[in-house]
Amino acid sequence: MNILVINAGSSSLKYQLYEISTETVLAKGRVERIGMDSSILTHEVDGQPEVKEVSEILDHTTAIKKVLDMLTHRKVGVLSNITDIKGVGHRVVHGGESFSESVLIDQQVKLEIRKLFDLAPLHNPAHMMGIAAVEANLPDVPQTVVFDTAFHQTMPKMTYMYAIPKVLYRKHKIRKYGFHGTSHDYVSKRAAEFLGRPLRELKLISCHIGNGASCTAIMDGKSFDTSMGMTPLEGLMMGTRSGDLDPAVVPFTINKEDLTLNEVNSMLNKHSGLLAVSGISSDMREVVEAMNEGDANAKLAFDMYAYRIRKYIGAYAAAMNGLDAIIFTAGVGENSDVLRKAICEQLTFFGVQLDEARNSVRSPEPRRITTDESKVEVLVVPTNEELLIARDTYTIVKELQRN
Numbered sequence: 001m002n003i004l005v006i007n008a009g010s011s012s013l014k015y016q017l018y019e020i021s022t023e024t025v026l027a028k029g030r031v032e033r034i035g036m037d038s039s040i041l042t043h044e045v046d047g048q049p050e051v052k053e054v055s056e057i058l059d060h061t062t063a064i065k066k067v068l069d070m071l072t073h074r075k076v077g078v079l080s081n082i083t084d085i086k087g088v089g090h091r092v093v094h095g096g097e098s099f100s101e102s103v104l105i106d107q108q109v110k111l112e113i114r115k116l117f118d119l120a121p122l123h124n125p126a127h128m129m130g131i132a133a134v135e136a137n138l139p140d141v142p143q144t145v146v147f148d149t150a151f152h153q154t155m156p157k158m159t160y161m162y163a164i165p166k167v168l169y170r171k172h173k174i175r176k177y178g179f180h181g182t183s184h185d186y187v188s189k190r191a192a193e194f195l196g197r198p199l200r201e202l203k204l205i206s207c208h209i210g211n212g213a214s215c216t217a218i219m220d221g222k223s224f225d226t227s228m229g230m231t232p233l234e235g236l237m238m239g240t241r242s243g244d245l246d247p248a249v250v251p252f253t254i255n256k257e258d259l260t261l262n263e264v265n266s267m268l269n270k271h272s273g274l275l276a277v278s279g280i281s282s283d284m285r286e287v288v289e290a291m292n293e294g295d296a297n298a299k300l301a302f303d304m305y306a307y308r309i310r311k312y313i314g315a316y317a318a319a320m321n322g323l324d325a326i327i328f329t330a331g332v333g334e335n336s337d338v339l340r341k342a343i344c345e346q347l348t349f350f351g352v353q354l355d356e357a358r359n360s361v362r363s364p365e366p367r368r369i370t371t372d373e374s375k376v377e378v379l380v381v382p383t384n385e386e387l388l389i390a391r392d393t394y395t396i397v398k399e400l401q402r403n
């Protein structure tokens with residue numbers, strides 16, 4: 001059965017087409033710069049060179065249409081007809097308190113996602129555009145949503161409540177939700193398999209370090225605490241997001257700089273983090289390069305970034321009263337041996353012994369980067385949010401076909 005996985009952003013749309021019974025990726029790609037002139041569609045079929053097509057793609061509906069054209073293309077396509085797609089799974093960042101698992105999309109689900117626009121303004125509106133675009137192009141195909149927040153619905157009240165008047169939770173559901181749940185879920189299961197131990201017995205800290213970044217404390221196979229909050233802004237320092245800061249900075253800045261609330265929100269989400277501190281880039285590769293050339297701002301940005309991750313690891317080891325393994329994943333976590341080294345070198349107190357040779361290995365497979373004697377294991381586990389989305393979609397579609 002062919003399942004299409006969609007991760008729609010405001011100006012981009014990533015896709016992967018799976019043959020799910022064998023979990024094979026038949027094709028994948030992305031559309032960038034939707035709504036701008038010269039949008040770019042990049043399409044890749046296993047073992048073949050990438051195909052790039054530049055055209056004007058004004059909205060998500062057109063973007064999906066182009067993707068479907070690519071998938072059925074005479075030369076670079078992998079399907080003879082779009083009716084060969086039997087289900088579409090979407091990544092949705094915010095599911096609030098309504099969803100603790102993946103669901104089939106219906107009117108009610110769409111309404112709930114819309115209600116959460118305020119809580120994930122960068123993500124949820126874009127996901128809705130993706131869902132509507134698929135509906136317009138494939139009206140008869142069942143669609144599902146897989147939420148970033150779902151995995152974290154197991155957090156106890158003690159970790160998800162903010163210490164502010166209760167009325168704000170009652171009226172507006174202001175609380176910690178946590179994100180990247182699909183990734184934390186996937187890598188924790190892979191880590192348990194790799195270690196050959198039951199997940200339920202492990203105390204894990206998974207560090208999803210990509211553009212957005214979050215750490216999760218996982219106990220008993222469940223999310224116990226996580227660094228992102230009501231929105232994906234809390235916690236670690238990120239590419240362009242500030243992460244934790246004294247909330248008083250917000251009214252103070254509004255006052256002193258004569259900014260609006262929206263401007264401050266945008267500053268904290270889009271113009272902070274690595275980008276602001278380094279003054280160079282939100283991309284860790286460029287920050288490390290500048291640091292190696294002696295740039296002091298890049299060094300400060302790198303040190304702050306690594307320090308925050310270390311601090312969360314320390315906090316979560318205490319929160320769980322123990323730690324078996326730390327997992328690094330996502331763009332930076334999987335690729336930056338320099339960052340992993342900076343973090344792990346200062347965790348010897350916990351019994352982390354980094355093996356530098358293992359740390360510098362690159363591989364798409366899960367691997368250990370500590371010595372055999374290390375008391376706490378540190379693993380690099382490449383994430384695969386799309387595969388989990390495809391699996392969940394398959395389960396839901398099969399159930400639908402049975403009824």
Ligand SMILES: Nc1ncnc2c1ncn2[C@@H]1O[C@H](COP(=O)(O)OP(=O)(O)O)[C@@H](O)[C@H]1O
Nearest residue numbers: 209210211212282283284285330331332335336
């Ligand atoms: N070799 C590398 N070294 C350091 N950072 C890298 C490397 N390759 C990719 N990255 C980082 O990964 C980030 C993207 O991570 P990713 O998980 O794909 O993020 P997202 O899904 O949020 O777009 C980039 O911003 C880049 O900084």
Ligand SMILES: CC(=O)OP(=O)(O)O
Nearest residue numbers: 093179180211212232
């Ligand atoms: C929730 C979140 O931050 O997602 P991303 O890392 O894809 O921006």
Ligand SMILES: [Mg+2]
Nearest residue numbers: 210211212330
């Ligand atoms: Mg990501």
